[in-house]
Amino acid sequence: MSAGDPPGSSLRWTPLSYVLLGSAVLLLLVGVTLRAAAPIFVALPLFVAPIAAALSGPRRALPAQLVWEARGAESEVTIRGIVRGDAVSDLTDVELTFSRPPDLTEAAPPSVERGRGAVGFVLHWRAPYPTIAVAEPPEIVWRDPVGLVERSVKGRGVPLPIERFPPELLRLGAARLDRVLALPGETRSRRVGSAGEFYGIREASPTDPPRRINWRATARRGRLLVNEFELDRTGDVLLLLDVRSTRLGRGTDEILLGAARAAAIGIAAAFAREKARVGYASFGEFVDPVPLASGRGHRLRVQEAIRATRCSSVAGPSERCAATLPRFFPPGVTTILISSLTGDASADLVVYLRRRGYPTVVLSPSPAPLLVGDRPLAAADERLAQRLERLVRRQHLARVWVHAPVVDWEDFWSLGGFVRLMREPGRRRSV
Numbered sequence: 001m002s003a004g005d006p007p008g009s010s011l012r013w014t015p016l017s018y019v020l021l022g023s024a025v026l027l028l029l030v031g032v033t034l035r036a037a038a039p040i041f042v043a044l045p046l047f048v049a050p051i052a053a054a055l056s057g058p059r060r061a062l063p064a065q066l067v068w069e070a071r072g073a074e075s076e077v078t079i080r081g082i083v084r085g086d087a088v089s090d091l092t093d094v095e096l097t098f099s100r101p102p103d104l105t106e107a108a109p110p111s112v113e114r115g116r117g118a119v120g121f122v123l124h125w126r127a128p129y130p131t132i133a134v135a136e137p138p139e140i141v142w143r144d145p146v147g148l149v150e151r152s153v154k155g156r157g158v159p160l161p162i163e164r165f166p167p168e169l170l171r172l173g174a175a176r177l178d179r180v181l182a183l184p185g186e187t188r189s190r191r192v193g194s195a196g197e198f199y200g201i202r203e204a205s206p207t208d209p210p211r212r213i214n215w216r217a218t219a220r221r222g223r224l225l226v227n228e229f230e231l232d233r234t235g236d237v238l239l240l241l242d243v244r245s246t247r248l249g250r251g252t253d254e255i256l257l258g259a260a261r262a263a264a265i266g267i268a269a270a271f272a273r274e275k276a277r278v279g280y281a282s283f284g285e286f287v288d289p290v291p292l293a294s295g296r297g298h299r300l301r302v303q304e305a306i307r308a309t310r311c312s313s314v315a316g317p318s319e320r321c322a323a324t325l326p327r328f329f330p331p332g333v334t335t336i337l338i339s340s341l342t343g344d345a346s347a348d349l350v351v352y353l354r355r356r357g358y359p360t361v362v363l364s365p366s367p368a369p370l371l372v373g374d375r376p377l378a379a380a381d382e383r384l385a386q387r388l389e390r391l392v393r394r395q396h397l398a399r400v401w402v403h404a405p406v407v408d409w410e411d412f413w414s415l416g417g418f419v420r421l422m423r424e425p426g427r428r429r430s431v
Contacts, residue, residue: 017050017148053148064091066137066157074413077104077162079123083140083153091119094153095141098123101133101162103258127164129255129412130262132307135160166415169266173274175422177235177334202228236292237271238279238329238358239264241306242339242346244315248367253311253340256365259412260338263363264306267336272299279329280305283321283349284312289328318345322352331357338363341400350404360404363418366393368410 024046031039068081085091092114098121100106108124127133137157143150201217204224212226241260245253268278272294279292280302290298290305335358339346353360368389397406407418 011054011149011151013050014143014147014150016146017053020046020049020148049146050148053144053146056144064094064140064153066140068157068160070135070160070162072164073167074164075127076107077123077125077127077164079125079135079160081121081123081138083119083121085117091142091153092116093142093145094119095143095150096121097139097141099136099138100125101131101135103127103129103131103133104162127162130165130259131162132164132258132262132265133162134307135162163262163265165262165266166413168415168419169263169270172267172270172419172422173276175271175419177237177271177276200228201225236277236279236333237267238281238292238325238333238335239268239302239306240280240321240325240335240337240353241282241309242337242349243282243284243309243312244345245311245313246340246342246346248340248342250311252367252370255370256340256367257309257311259365259409260363261306261309263365263409263415264338265303268299268302268306272302278302279333281325281328282309283316285314285316287321287324287328289325291328292330292333315345318349318352321349322356322358325353325358326356329358333358335360336363337361337404338365340365340367341396341406342367347396347400350400354403361421362400362404362406363415364397364406364408365412366408366410368393369412 024043027039027043027046031037031043064083064085066081066083068079070077070079072078083091083094083096094114096112096119098110100123104125104127106124107126110124111122113120121138136159140153141150142153201214202225204213204226208226214225214227217225241257241264243257248256264280268280271278275294277292277294278298279290281287281289282305288305288309290302293301335353337350337353337360339349339362341347341362341364350360350362368386371386371389393408397408400406405421407415407421409415409418
């Protein structure tokens with residue numbers, strides 16, 4: 001291995017090489033013991049084959065660059081990528097080993113097209129439920145045609161985030177939220193525009209009318225700039241995930257949390273695009289908060305915090321969450337609680353949040369679609385069990401509706417009802 005090669009890029013013998021070398025040694029011993037020439041002549045090619053394969057390969061680690069992207073809608077995930085080498089690298093014998101995230105399933109076998117200077121691939125995966133999975137770069141290995149020696153390719157690639165959430169969340173940013181605190185640097189203006197207090201100047205978008213254009217600022221900067229008013233901004237929102245374990249079991253809790261994290265990322269992105277201040281907190285044994293802020297950097301912090309959220313094996317009391325939130329978030333901020341509402345502890349959390357002054361809207365992922373087919377029941381008995389479970393859940397959600405509006409999220413690829421509820425402020429405050 002040369003000095004410039006990374007660790008693990010030297011030639012490695014495959015198990016087949018050890019089999020050949022072991023067979024050669026055994027034949028050599030047999031030939032010497034029996035004083036026969038035939039086993040020795042058979043052993044010589046077995047000795048030479050691994051050495052010849054090593055000499056036929058590249059003398060150094062092959063440099064390569066990975067470029068890939070994820071496409072598709074809803075449950076469809078199509079990943080297209082290409083591995084490019086330098087001008088003198090031959091990638092014909094390069095093998096790719098893909099690592100599929102556990103939240104995704106394989107819809108079709110991968111297709112790989114090899115060339116001298118590049119290797120292209122297409123992966124067809126499927127997301128059964130909304131998810132925010134991360135695909136690790138594939139392992140790139142050069143292997144001789146016989147498969148005797150191999151060398152890792154020095155490829156440069158970054159993990160690929162895969163976000164799949166209901167498309168209705170893209171329209172959620174138009175919802176009007178309550179402004180709790182003034183933004184940093186915000187000042188009151190004596191002149192009140194048609195949309196409220198003047199806030200600042202921003203880049204023009206195709207939907208802005210001509211009367212909003214600030215022509216003086218446009219002439220100075222050389223591009224279209226428009227005036228922005230305080231009422232044009234959506235306000236503040238707090239995303240709260242209940243990650244406490246439930247009686248449904250670890251597997252079901254993980255699936256529901258995966259859907260909840262995907263919805264949280266979609267909601268945060270929708271409000272962040274409208275310049276709203278977004279806060280995030282997860283509650284298991286304790287509260288793990290990300291305070292209110294806006295901007296691209298804060299949006300990335302919220303996304304990283306959501307991706308890092310996991311189920312908590314220890315469930316803290318609901319009073320602890322409600323008592324801790326005022327240390328990080330001011331009362332009065334619109335709170336979106338994402339919880340399966342399984343058990344009385346989750347329902348009590350809504351009550352304590354309302355008592356602390358947090359107007360709450362509950363998005364509840366339903367476990368009913370996950371329980372279908374898991375029980376050894378006949379078709380008629382299964383339909384009866386589903387109906388009884390739905391009635392019990394509706395009765396439980398009705399008790400929560402007394403304190404806060406609830407959206408029963410049963411179809412994981414549709415959130416139209418939640419978007420309509422958020423865009424009607426009067427309905428959110430009617431309870």
